[in-house]
Amino acid sequence: MQSVLANYDPENVTASDAKAIFSQLNEAGVYPTAGLKEAIDDAGFDADSLRDQALSEDSSLEDYFWAIKDTDNQDVNINTTLLQSLKSILEQYDFSSSLTSDQEDSLIDQLSSYSLLGSGTNLSLSI
Numbered sequence: 001m002q003s004v005l006a007n008y009d010p011e012n013v014t015a016s017d018a019k020a021i022f023s024q025l026n027e028a029g030v031y032p033t034a035g036l037k038e039a040i041d042d043a044g045f046d047a048d049s050l051r052d053q054a055l056s057e058d059s060s061l062e063d064y065f066w067a068i069k070d071t072d073n074q075d076v077n078i079n080t081t082l083l084q085s086l087k088s089i090l091e092q093y094d095f096s097s098s099l100t101s102d103q104e105d106s107l108i109d110q111l112s113s114y115s116l117l118g119s120g121t122n123l124s125l126s127i
Contacts, residue, residue, distance in 0.1 A: 001030050001039060010044040018053035022061055031082055031114055085114050 004024045008017050030036070040047035054061050089110045093103060 001025060001028075001036075002043065004028065004030075005040070005043045005045065008045075010046075013045065013050060013053065015053040015057040018050045019057040019061065021050065022054045023058075026061075029113065082114065086111075089114070 004021055008021060013021075037047040040050060089107070092110075093099060093107060099107065
């Protein structure tokens, strides 16, 4: 994500730039999580403004933004593609007994690869 954002000046982002940023993040497999908004803000950008600019350029990005909302916003939107990915990952494991250390590592790696783990995410692998 940092390599994508490093190509843009946070003070001079156009709508076209915003669309390109989120398109590149999507192509790189960086999916919206609770931590993505925070990471974008921490990089010196205004995540909410960047989202709005990108949507003004391309409304088809709406599904991508389900988690990049103002934290005070109480609306709940679900990215069904990401939810399906989570379901597919979890179906690979038998949670009726404890996972082995290797299974836990594999699960964490898979969840991380879809950006399902991040700041503000709580995950307990115990049963």
